Amino acid sequence: MATAEFKEVLPVDRDKLYAAIIRYEDYPKFVEGCTKVVVDRKPGGKVRCTYHISMMKNVVYTLDHVEKPEKGEVHWKLVDSDTFKMNQGRWKIKSAGEGKTDVDYEVDVEFKIPVPSFLLNRIVKGSLPAMMKGFQKQAKK
16 A cells, blocks of 8 residues: 655645646546546535546546535545555645645555555655646646
């Protein structure tokens, strides 16, 4: 299992960042490797998304998300995957002043096949900086 965490204040409006986070269908435009997202919204801030990712091989997985906009939170957990044994995490964002957002992101993943921890950590943690830049850029559009 690999855990990755990102905690930083980003120079972007909190509401705009939250909107970028929950527009899952737009992820292929700015999340590296994401080729398609099928979104099924349900009442009460519940959203089921099936992600199609291209990383070394094509990966498909489904996550259930719970959105809490008033708290600036999104939590998710794995429903189905051909590759992941576990994929769960959360966003927690809050305003840090005008045009700034305190971002707290955490993800825990485990693959169904054995992956050396040094490689798993590089895959999970190594992608975070680029991913955050993508969300920041998308939120500023």
